[in-house]
Amino acid sequence: MPNSCNCTNCELRSAFFESFKEVQQSIICDEKIEVAYSPSQTVFKVGDTVKYFFYLKSGLVKLFKTDREGNDQIITIASPFDFVSLLGVFSETHHSYSVSAIEDSVVCCIGIDRMKSIAQQNSLFSMNLMERLGAISNKIIQESLEIRKRNAHGKVAYILLKFSEEIYQNSVFNLPLSRREIAEYIGITTESVIRIFSEFRKEKLIRINGKEIEILNEETLEKISKYG
Amino acid sequence: MPNSCNCTNCELRSAFFESFKEVQQSIICDEKIEVAYSPSQTVFKVGDTVKYFFYLKSGLVKLFKTDREGNDQIITIASPFDFVSLLGVFSETHHSYSVSAIEDSVVCCIGIDRMKSIAQQNSLFSMNLMERLGAISNKIIQESLEIRKRNAHGKVAYILLKFSEEIYQNSVFNLPLSRREIAEYIGITTESVIRIFSEFRKEKLIRINGKEIEILNEETLEKISKYG
DNA sequence: CGCGGCTTTGATGTTCATCAAGTAAAGTGG
DNA sequence: CCACTTTACTTGATGAACATCAAAGCCGCG
Numbered sequence: 344m345p346n347s348c349n350c351t352n353c354e355l356r357s358a359f360f361e362s363f364k365e366v367q368q369s370i371i372c373d374e375k376i377e378v379a380y381s382p383s384q385t386v387f388k389v390g391d392t393v394k395y396f397f398y399l400k401s402g403l404v405k406l407f408k409t410d411r412e413g414n415d416q417i418i419t420i421a422s423p424f425d426f427v428s429l430l431g432v433f434s435e436t437h438h439s440y441s442v443s444a445i446e447d448s449v450v451c452c453i454g455i456d457r458m459k460s461i462a463q464q465n466s467l468f469s470m471n472l473m474e475r476l477g478a479i480s481n482k483i484i485q486e487s488l489e490i491r492k493r494n495a496h497g498k499v500a501y502i503l504l505k506f507s508e509e510i511y512q513n514s515v516f517n518l519p520l521s522r523r524e525i526a527e528y529i530g531i532t533t534e535s536v537i538r539i540f541s542e543f544r545k546e547k548l549i550r551i552n553g554k555e556i557e558i559l560n561e562e563t564l565e566k567i568s569k570y571g
Numbered sequence: 572m573p574n575s576c577n578c579t580n581c582e583l584r585s586a587f588f589e590s591f592k593e594v595q596q597s598i599i600c601d602e603k604i605e606v607a608y609s610p611s612q613t614v615f616k617v618g619d620t621v622k623y624f625f626y627l628k629s630g631l632v633k634l635f636k637t638d639r640e641g642n643d644q645i646i647t648i649a650s651p652f653d654f655v656s657l658l659g660v661f662s663e664t665h666h667s668y669s670v671s672a673i674e675d676s677v678v679c680c681i682g683i684d685r686m687k688s689i690a691q692q693n694s695l696f697s698m699n700l701m702e703r704l705g706a707i708s709n710k711i712i713q714e715s716l717e718i719r720k721r722n723a724h725g726k727v728a729y730i731l732l733k734f735s736e737e738i739y740q741n742s743v744f745n746l747p748l749s750r751r752e753i754a755e756y757i758g759i760t761t762e763s764v765i766r767i768f769s770e771f772r773k774e775k776l777i778r779i780n781g782k783e784i785e786i787l788n789e790e791t792l793e794k795i796s797k798y799g
Numbered sequence: 800c801g802c803g804g805c806t807t808t809g810a811t812g813t814t815c816a817t818c819a820a821g822t823a824a825a826g827t828g829g
Numbered sequence: 830c831c832a833c834t835t836t837a838c839t840t841g842a843t844g845a846a847c848a849t850c851a852a853a854g855c856c857g858c859g
Contacts, residue, residue, distance in 0.1 A: 408716060416716050429712075430658065430705025433698065439709060459698070466694035470661065470687070473701045477658025480708035481667060484657075487715050488636060488644050491758050495847065522806065530719050532848055537807060553806095723815065750838065760816055765839060781824095781838095 371461070376452045380404075380444035382519070386427065388441045395452035397427035402448025403510070403519050407527070408440050417520075417528040419483045420445070422510055429483075430476045433459065445519040490529050493571055498529040499539040500568035503549065507558045514558040599689070604680045608632075608672035610747070614655065616669045623680040625655035630676025631738070631747050634668050635755070645748075645756040647711045648673070650738055657711075658704045661687065673747040718757050721799055726757040727767045728796035731777065735786045742786040 377400065380386060386397065386404060399421050406418040406427070418440055421427050427442055427450065462469035490498055502525060507514055518525075522540075526533045543549045548564055550557040558564065605628065608614060614625065614632060627649050634646040634655070646668055649655050655670055655678065690697035718726055730753060735742055746753075750768075754761045771777045776792055778785040786792065 410720065414720075416720060418712065418716065429709065430701070431709040432705070434702040434706045435709070439713060462701075463694045463698055466691045466697050469694050469697045469701065470691055473658070473690075473697065473704070474662040476701070476705065477660070477708075478662045480705075480712070481657065481659040481663070484646065484708070484711055484715070485667060487712070487719075488646065491715075491719065492638065492642075492644060521804095533805090534807085534849085535847060538847095541807080749836095751836095761837090762817085762839085763815060766815095769839080 371453055371457070374454060374457060378450050378452060380448045380450065382444055382446055384444050386442040386444065386450055387438055389438055391438050393428075393432060393436055393438055393455055395428075396432055396455050396458045397442070398451040398453070399423055399425050399427050400449040400451050402444060403446040404442050404444050404448055404450070405520070405524070406440050406442050415524075415527045416530075417524060419486065420510065420520075420528075426476060426479055428476075430480050432476075433462075445524075493568065495531050495535050496539055496542075497568050497571040498531060499525075499536060499543070500564045502529055503543075503556065503558065504561070504564055504568055506556070507561070514561070516556060518554045518556050599681055599685075602681060602685060606678050606680060608676045608678065610672050610674055612672050614670040614672065614678055615666055617666055619666050621656075621660060621664055621666055621683055623656075624660055624683050624686045625670070626679040626681070627651055627653050627655050628677040628679050630672060631674040632670050632672050632676055632678070633748070633752070634670050636668050643752075643755045644758075645752060647714065648738065648748075648756075654704060654707055656704075658708050660704075661690075673752075721796065723759050723763050724767055724770075725796050725799040726759060727753075727764060727771070728792045730757055731771075731784065731786065732789070732792055732796055734784070735789075742789070744784060746782045746784050 376395075378386075380402070389408060401423050403423075404421050404427060406421060406429075407415045408418065409415050421442075429440075431439055432455065462472060490501060493501055506516055506518065510516075520528065522536045523533045526536045529536075540549070540551060543564075544551050546563075548558075548560045548567075550559055604623075606614075608630070617636060629651050631651075632649050632655060634649060634657075635643045636646065637643050649670075657668075659667055660683065686700075690700060718729060721729055734744055734746065738744075748756065750764045751761045754764045757764075768777070768779060771792075772779050774791075776786075776788045776795075778787055
């Protein structure tokens, strides 16, 4: 029964099932599970067996690794429509990073074996999948280079602009990450994040009210992001 | 004519054509071009149109980006059997990074449209492709996190061990990168690389003779790499 | 209500970048 | 093939950027 499932209008379809035959689409629709997560809840952890292919339907999640001393490194933030499963999903049996929600989120889960067998039967689908997975991995790599080449001020400006322009598309937003998580994302210390936030506030580049941030001077922040 | 091409024993076959029907394999064998590069020669540049899928048959190449001030950032070093084309190859029309040889290298080039149409016809092939591309992208992301979390000494130790253990599998090797390139790879300055090399030499952890390096005390280097 | 985690600020110190200068090596043109 | 230029390498001196350590206020939660 095509279109009988509740995801007929799901973004997931337009996002990457465009090339899909309806019968297969409905198989996926019937078999997928939707799971809701509250902030700080874990979707999966490093080392967990790869059982599902994950897709973020709504909300915001962080991908991260924890080292032996318990320090986290945030790899990236995934927004709605993003695949939470990266490329390793088809080549690895265990996850090489952890995922947890940083906002109320809904994740679609499709059995990985099911995904594989469908991909093997439908090469158009697997090409689409490859393109989308490729785009995400590329984005992570490029972003990591962008962050790496900046000094602390540039890193903070970059991340503020990312949240404002890319994620929330609004000059006012609620920062979904703690100061510590920001630090873990851009590779500086929590204190430095706070100090630079304060400087930006004193220079009237941003307004801060707890987690609420407003970008007041985007132009100057762009400059700081570009030229440190 | 299966097996009529000169790459019957090519690593490329065992590497990812295992699932390939012979007739298609020979199409690829017939159509591929092998190009040899000397150190410092460019395979392709940021912004170039994606025309080929590239595979490293032998040698060593670097993937890197150049910013507006002309400073390079090395993304990774590709070894034989590695795909030089990353995942973006199917989703992007222009390369987002540059590639140049750092040793005498031979690169196999296959028309990208040809690859795409074959992948669309053969889903087993496209799955294989996806797995391999995924593994490489994952490796780049993981390595970048590893480097990021270390201090300067740890970074240098890490990179020395990478060359020794992973790339050359030998405690003596000729460093294929200049001091500057090492710096561009791990995100510190050239002077710091040199200084830390000198310290390691004075502490008898390594022996340096120009480009020739010998790892003398792997154990201590491992410790420095792990604990900074 | 008290404990632990998050945030903030200040004082201090280390690490590493920057600047400068000199040597060695490698490419370039007459 | 040699003078010349350029690039790579090396060391030292200096300072800025950022981490670390310490302490206190704040908030949420059991």
